[in-house]
Amino acid sequence: MPFYFVNNAYLCTLEQGTKLIIYQINMKKIILGVLALASVWSSAWATEKSFTSPDGKLTVVVEDQNGIATYRVNLGATEFIGSSPLGLNTNMGNYTTDLTLAGCEVKTVKESYDLRNIKQSHVDYEATEAVCSFEQKGKKVMDVIFRVSNRDVAYRYRILPQRDTKVCIVNEEASGFKLPEGTITFMCPQSRPMGGFARTSPSYETSYTDDDQMGKNGWGEGYSFPCLFHLGDKGWVLISETGVDGSYVASRLLNVNGGLYKIGFPQPGECNGWGSTSASVALPCETPWRTITLGTTLAPIVETTVPFDLVAPKYKASQEYIYGKGSWSWIIGMDASCNYDEQKRYIDFSAAMGYQTVLIDALWDKQIGYDKIAELAAYGKTKGVGLFLWYNSNGTWNDAPQSPLGKMDKSRERRAEMAWMKSVGIRGIKVDFFGGDKQNMMQLYEDILSDANDFGILVIFHGCTLPRGWERMYPNYAASEAVLASENLHFGQGACDAEAHNAALHTFIRNTVGSMDFGGSTLNKFYNADNKRGTHRVTSDVYALSTAVLFQSAVQHFALAPNNLTDAPAWAIDFMKDVPTTWDEVKFMDGYPGKYAIIARRAGDHWFIAGINADKEPLKATIDLSMYGKGAELLVYSDDAQLNGGVTTVKAKKQMVVTIPTNGGLVIVNK
């Protein structure tokens, strides 16, 4: 490419189209041409700023190319995210074009914090922060704030205070992510609004399209976060967002073309058409974080704490919340099981398991009644078992008939209900069937959480959006579904047949950014109270144990049933009695999304190694045992080729070669 000399200051290559200037002969035209060129020039000659992660391995380059703000991300010499657009389109101005980069202020940020309900109990966070200021027509219009840790790149926008207005509408973000050619995708399509069961979508309950090509846009509406990309030999990228609350919309990932994806705002039809698709913000405003977690292996993705590093608690816990395990009749017994006698039997079952709770699902208001619920709560208290109660979120955004109805969508009814809960000693709620990702719905999630905290109540969301940093933002937040959860194992054999495949996806995608209320670890052979009919499990008992470790949520309601005390192996029941639900640390060990997964979690002095195999062939793996002292006594739960499980005690060596059969599992834990 030829070089053109324009003035003493600049020397560079020109884009196609600017070359014609050299053919001008008339002097006046040359001058005009040079002036015209100078304006093209100032933008064609981009300002470029770069900064790196604390370990120097991740590099982010921010530029203004032809008036477009862009960034790109390298790990070492390898490009992971190519030049991708930044910017906001607002009612005050379109900050996606005619931008110049005024500069970036770079500093190191460090924070230590505790996080007892997800992934890692204590986090020492360190990152490079760069505040990059962009101008338009000589006026500063926005900052893009970057955070670069050793495994994550995140950015958000700061919209600056204005003299003549205090509020602003963000209609669209240009925020893009350019993945290299040949990248393979693992993503869940976003569903259309007001569809699915009783018009309850989108609720983040779609099947993954895994091992897929780029250039598609899901079912036409993009993809739900988080989204996983395999860059072949180079490594892996996980894209998500965090820090979303009632002051913005939650977003999705849209394909623009080829390898370019961008942030998409909610769809107009969500929430039965109520509320805008834009974000309405008060100035100055900082938008939610766009997060990119990357590495040569899946380790940074399994181990990342970026959803929590970038947010802060929004209020103080009104009390010390107790997480832990519980049982749940509905997954095996369905609606008919939501009656007084059966719930009493499950309270006894939870007590026998040493569990802290029972979740009473839909229709309890009609089939049990408020007074009898109070009796059950009092009975549970004598056994050390608290109750979670199910609610329909619905105001005007779903047709689901399941009750209680109309208790959670408005402040007066909600707070009156919660005052009753507190008076009878209810531990928590599970609120289902939300209306999408618009700002009004994000505000409802936040209002339910903050009201519940006033009454000392833990909150689980179902039929809902992805939690985005909520484990740290809201101290009484317990868990969210946002996944095709265990109910589908009851509803259809197809889900049972694909159970291990999906679990090997969730481990590396959905559950890496937030708690996942899956409601699994079934030890029944069949999803029916008589354990003889209905859909049947194709996975082993050891697999059930393994997913209790693989899937994380600080509150777990396992799909166990009272009959499992006598019909399931004693070693499996003993394990399920003891398995923790909160952890100190997590480590990626091995795996490929959809095929197999092996990770390790630490609780105190105990390391639990958990593996599953969804591949057609038995998995032979060498397990590193270096986290145990040599000679330590280990309990090894494993399957034979016919999926008959058992537990053996072995002494720790440096490593162990194991075989996990198809649909089988593995758990290793020190005694």
Ligand code: CA
């Ligand atoms: Ca659901």
